[in-house]
Amino acid sequence: MPDKNMYQDYADHMRKIADVKFALAVLQWDQETYLPPKGAAFRGQQMATLSEISHQMFTDEKLGKLLDQLSNDPSLNEKQRRNIELTSEDYNKNQKYSSAFVRKLSEATSKSYHSWIEARKQNDFKVFEKDLSVLVDLKKEETQLLGFKQHPYDALLNEFEKGATVQWLDGLFGNLREPLKKLLEKIQRKSAPDDSFLHQHFNKDDQWKFGIDMLKQMGFDFEAGRQDISEHPFTTNFSAEDVRVTTRIDENDFTSMTWSCLHEGGHALYEQGLPTDQYGLPLGEYCSLGIHESQSRLWENCVGRSMEFMQHNFPLMLQYFPQLRNVGAEQVYAAVNKVQPSLIRTESDELTYHFHVMIRYEVEKQVIDGTLAVKDIPGFWNEKYKTYLGVNVPDDKRGCLQDIHWSHGSFGYFPTYSLGSLYAAQFFKHIQKKYPGLKALINKGNYNDIHQWLQANVYQYGRMYTSGELCNKATGETLQQSYLLAYLTDKYAGIYGF
Known part of the structure; x- marks a missing residue:
């Protein structure tokens, strides 16, 4: 014994x-x-x-x-x-x-x-x-x-999302690509919302204070964490009681900092919610990067880009940014949800975002199997941006140098961003089913029901379950693409009037 x-x-x-x-x-x-x-x-x-x-x-x-x-x-x-x-x-x-x-x-x-x-x-x-x-x-x-059994990239994918393979992701992205393309084409036939007022001068210090307010509002515990500035926003932790987030500020676009704070704040809430009695053990660690990204995408998009969130926070925006006084909450909501093919992944809309991820997935897959040389990455990148998004990449900084991930050796990470959006849409729909009055609460800045659901269904388990098992336990279903497609279609139909 x-x-x-x-x-x-x-x-x-x-x-x-x-x-x-x-x-x-x-x-x-x-x-x-x-x-x-x-x-x-x-x-x-x-x-x-x-x-x-x-x-x-x-x-x-x-x-x-x-x-x-x-x-x-x-x-x-x-x-x-x-x-x-x-x-x-x-x-x-x-x-x-x-x-x-x-x-x-x-x-x-x-x-x-x-x-x-x-x-x-x-x-x-x-x-x-x-x-x-x-x-x-x-x-x-x-x-x-x-x-690995089939593709060398599978070994690296498995480090971020257990069980993920090239074969599975090829199928997933293949099934997503056409519906997203059709939705994009439908949107592009409509008049785009005016977002020119977002590109005024927004004081750096005011943006910083507004970002801190956003983190506090969503429940980030500043007694157990802090925010700083970095070249690329990220979240890290040294325990559930010491979680650090970073942001970056563009004085000509306050949305970059704002939704970066919400995104990293979602990651941070997950880390702060993990069980402290399991420190150092697997059950004190996050489930997977796909689930981790579901937390950032849920707060950044499902909550942060909702009309209810905007209506609640617009008066606060006016306090910090009086230059928005000539527009209303509805106009800001439409502007921050404007769909437009662009260069920068972290600043892209929720729809075209997935094309950014697919491009990086294709780069990594071919670099790792040796069919794409490192020196040829810029040309391949630029060609894919033209094919997928119809945009011309003007330089390396706004092209293949924009992300920090490869400098960290994080090959296999990027696909988890799209997986995170899929999980987020499914989780958020089930939170709404459990709490039918959720939108009204978000309109009041009350996120208690969201916190309770995530704590009960995600945070408390650590690595107890795989992503698929956790999703099934939380929602009664395996991961379904239909939730994300329905969420995007419903949102953009309301904004673009189709």
Whole structure:
């Protein structure tokens, strides 16, 4: 019979690993917010050292033996058994990596991030090309270490969305592409809302204060987090009680900052809602990136781009931005939902957004299988933007340098954005079914029912279930594309009058 303290020994070890990983996360957060330029080289070294240490702790033979013993312990409860099962999966995966590879990947990622920053400053992909090529080669090596059945990209997709494959995503995007294209064509035959008033001068400090108000309103706990400025908005956490979000501000368009705050705030609420008693254990971690993105898309779009949200917040907008006094809430609502093919993914409308994701998916898939060379990414990117969205890409900064993900080595992440929108639409519809008066509450700035539903159906479970299992448990259905298509059609029919 296993020692009754064995599970506690396991939990203690996992929490020490978490301490190291979160110390690494603090350095990564600082790198993207406050790190002075000369600190880059040593910061890369420091981060590589912590990555190597956490990997060594996770691949310790003692942990492996402990997991084997606990796997056969009948005294464990359901949550404990699931923690052991998931940690065993993670342990076996980590065994495939050498410490040297982990260090090399961390160093390459840090170097790649800084060259991406410099490439954006110079507006020249070639500045980024060499370091990105090194990183891509390492990611290709990683696919061989992890293993795959059909396509090498499957190994990386699985890191962000368990079970996702090229075959599945090809089918999903294939089924989405035509309905979205038809909806876009229908919209383009109608008169577009005027959004010129959104592109006035909006003071940076006023925008910042308004963004803080938005985060507070949606329930972000500033006693357990903070917001800062970064090159690319992101959310990170060091525990459920220390969650950091960042934003960026364009003084000629307050919508960029506003909906960035709502998007990252959705991520942050998920992290703040995870069970603190499971710190360092799988059940204290998020389910998947697809589910994580469902939280950001739900708050940014289903709530934040709704008429009810706009009606409630328009008086506050006027306090901060009196230059909007000549328009009404309805005009701002239509303007922030204007559908227009554009260059920048993070600033695109909800419909064309998915074409941005599909393009990145195609780039990554071909880079990883070797049919697209890194040096050819800009040309391929520009060609796809012309084909999918009918726009000409004027330069690299507004083209293939706009996203931070590749500089982080996050190949396989982008598809989760569209998956997140699909989950968000389905979740939001079921929240409305449970709470028929939800729209009236949003009109009053009351999000208690949304918080309760998400806490009960998403936050509390951590990694207990896969994305598909969680969706089925929460909504009684597997993931359905029909919810997103119905949501988009209904919204744009009201705005564009068809």
